[in-house]
Amino acid sequence: MEKKGNQRKKHIHVSSGRMYITCSFNNTIITLTDDHGNVVAWSTSGSNGFRGTKKGTPFAAQITMNKVLEKGLSLGLKQVNVFVSGPGPGRETALRAIAHSGVRILSIKDITPIPHNGCRPPKPRRV
Secondary structure, eight states: OOOSTTOOOOOOOOSEEEEEEEEOSSOEEEEEEETTSOEEEEEETGGGTOOGGGGGSHHHHHHHHHHHHHHHHHTTOOEEEEEEESSOTTHHHHHHHHHHHTOEEEEEEEOOOOOSSOSOOOOOOOO
């Protein structure tokens, strides 16, 4: 049986990749993968020190995107295809952070799942 603790880290070079942005009302999750779909870097609003309702803010999404881009640029990231999912408030702010970093955006695609009359929606909230 092999020991996993002694394995060396592979030096990865990623010039182009995919950026998956999942924005819910409560959190923002950003994942950077290479062209084959292998995860290279990721970050969430919660892992960057935001707690509670602050995790869903556009500012938290911007800080989260900057962390992922910092990791990606250290690996040689030059261009990305962006896939945005969810209705959260951090969508546009995260895209703006990519544009300001100098990474070239090849395409932006909205992959938010839309039901085709699938599950019955929850009953309306009574306040």
